Amino acid sequence: MGQIEQFLYEHYEDGPNVIRVRRYIGGEVDEHIDPEAISELLAVDRSEPGTLIWVDVESPTPADIALLSGEFDVHRLAAEDLLHARQRPKLEQYHDHHFLVARDCTLEGGRLVSREIDILFAKGWLLSVRKPSESGDPPVSIEEAVMRFEAQRSEPETTNEGFLLYVILDALVDRYFEVTDSVDDLLEAVEEVVFTSATKPGDLEHRIYRLRQVLVSFRRSAAPLREVLTALFRMEEGIIGPAARTHLQDVYDHLLRATEVNEAQRDMLTAALESHLAIVSNHMNEVMKKMTSWGAILVSATLVTGVYGMNFRHMPELDWRLGYPIALATMVGLMIGLHAMFKRRDWL
Numbered sequence: 001m002g003q004i005e006q007f008l009y010e011h012y013e014d015g016p017n018v019i020r021v022r023r024y025i026g027g028e029v030d031e032h033i034d035p036e037a038i039s040e041l042l043a044v045d046r047s048e049p050g051t052l053i054w055v056d057v058e059s060p061t062p063a064d065i066a067l068l069s070g071e072f073d074v075h076r077l078a079a080e081d082l083l084h085a086r087q088r089p090k091l092e093q094y095h096d097h098h099f100l101v102a103r104d105c106t107l108e109g110g111r112l113v114s115r116e117i118d119i120l121f122a123k124g125w126l127l128s129v130r131k132p133s134e135s136g137d138p139p140v141s142i143e144e145a146v147m148r149f150e151a152q153r154s155e156p157e158t159t160n161e162g163f164l165l166y167v168i169l170d171a172l173v174d175r176y177f178e179v180t181d182s183v184d185d186l187l188e189a190v191e192e193v194v195f196t197s198a199t200k201p202g203d204l205e206h207r208i209y210r211l212r213q214v215l216v217s218f219r220r221s222a223a224p225l226r227e228v229l230t231a232l233f234r235m236e237e238g239i240i241g242p243a244a245r246t247h248l249q250d251v252y253d254h255l256l257r258a259t260e261v262n263e264a265q266r267d268m269l270t271a272a273l274e275s276h277l278a279i280v281s282n283h284m285n286e287v288m289k290k291m292t293s294w295g296a297i298l299v300s301a302t303l304v305t306g307v308y309g310m311n312f313r314h315m316p317e318l319d320w321r322l323g324y325p326i327a328l329a330t331m332v333g334l335m336i337g338l339h340a341m342f343k344r345r346d347w348l
Contacts, residue, residue, distance in 0.1 A: 019064060022146075024052040024159060029150065038071040038125075045124050052161055053125040058139050060129055068127060072097070074120060085116050085131045089224040091231045097122035098239070100165070100228060103221040104140035104172050107182040112214045114221045115140045117172070119165065123239060126161045128168065145171045155243075162244030169229075170251050176222055176258040183218075183265050186211055187272070194276045208273050215266050223259050226252065293342040300334035 021033040023041060025048070033041065038053065045051040055072075057064050062083060069079040075094040081087060081101075092099040100119040105112060113133050117140060120127040130139035149167045153159050190211065193204055229252045232240055240248070304327055 018058070019068070020056045022054045022056075024054070024153065026050060027153070035067055035071065038068075039073075042072075042125060050159060051124060052159060052164065054128070054164060055125070056128045056130070056142055058130045058142075059132055065129075072120065072122075072125065072127060074127075075099075078120060082118055082120075082129050086134065087116060087118075088220070089228050091228045098235075102169060102172055102225060102228070105176060105179050105218055105221050107179045107214065108137075110186065110210065110214070112179070112217045113137045114217060117168070119168065121161045121165055121239070124161065126164050140172070142168070160239075160241055160244065162240040163247070165232075165240075166244050166247045166251060169225075170247070170254075173225075173251050173254050173258065176218075176255070177261075179218055180258060180261045180265065183211070183214065186214075187265060187268055190269070190272050194272050194279065204276060205273075208269060208276070212266070212269055215262060215269065219259070219262050219266075222255065222262065225255055226259070229255065293338075297335050297338045297342075300338055301331040304331045304334070 019035045021031065021035055021038065023030040023033055033053075035055070038055065041053060045053065055068060057068065060068075060082070065079060065082045068074070069082070074082075074097065078092070078094060078097075078099045081099065087101045089103060090099075090101050098121055100121070102117050102119070104115045104117060107113070113135070115133045115137065116131045118129040118131070120129075128142065130142060132139050145164075145168045148171065149164050152163070152167070190204070190207060193207075229248060232248055233245065233252075
């Protein structure tokens with residue numbers, strides 16, 4: 001048992017998980033391989049160019065990581081990263097292999113679900129480790145990548161680990177557009193509500209805040225992948241061949257478009273919030289104008305009643321029989337006149 005395996009077994013005691021191993025030799029695929037025999041096969045395959053070993057594990061236990069780290073002779077730091085989730089997309093290089101982190105994103109029930117997938121690869125082999133989301137959602141499925149890779153292996157220069165890496169990343173980036181399309185639908189719903197009063201006070205602000213969280217989380221998952229792809233372009237051609245480079249450029253273009261859409265959606269959401277606040281402010285101004293107008297109307301009547309409500313003994317017109325009806329008529333006339341004036345100015 002190596003140092004990495006010893007370290008992992010001493011610190012964790014989980015049981016083993018299912019490890020799926022595929023060995024591609026020319027046009028044939030061998031899936032009946034014991035994971036503990038991987039190191040022996042790698043030693044044999046080094047003398048047989050064109051052979052590729054793909055190992056995939058879902059929700060790995062520390063025992064799985066210990067076994068695979070020993071079989072592939074993985075660097076200690078990379079083995080530790082395989083155990084821990086919540087890593088941002090990155091690409092690290094060790095003495096003879098590379099460690100890549102990417103994130104798959106889906107929008108489920110208005111909630112962004114981000115799952116991590118770690119990829120270790122070197123000449124002749126690739127290890128993919130799929131982890132569940134932080135909220136416990138199952139890992140991303142790899143079946144689409146399996147079918148696409150095996151369907152394209154008949155084409156020239158599409159049988160190496162670089163092309164397999166492209167297939168996996170392309171499947172992830174394609175799902176980014178499903179997220180942006182779903183966000184577009186949510187944005188349209190928000191924009192419709194902005195110009196209506198169909199929601200209770202505070203509901204729209206809550207929806208905008210949740211959608212903003214989705215956009216920010218999506219950017220954190222997708223944007224750093226651009227740096228990863230740029231670093232892949234600079235790698236030696238021994239691992240990333242010409243066909244893989246060409247296809248990875250297409251993935252980079254798609255990723256760039258997805259991040260640009262994300263930026264545009266954030267701007268649209270900000271504009272929707274600003275429009276909503278402007279509408280609320282205008283509505284408040286209308287309410288204040290109406291309250292001020294009605295207040296002025298009532299003050300005119302209060303002025304007249306206030307004069308006659310003063311308790312002075314010697315006041316003119318106290319003995320005037322027509323004083324009361326004339327006072328009422330004056331109040332009504334003032335109220336009607338002020339109401340007509342405010343109505344003409346569109347204050348009521």
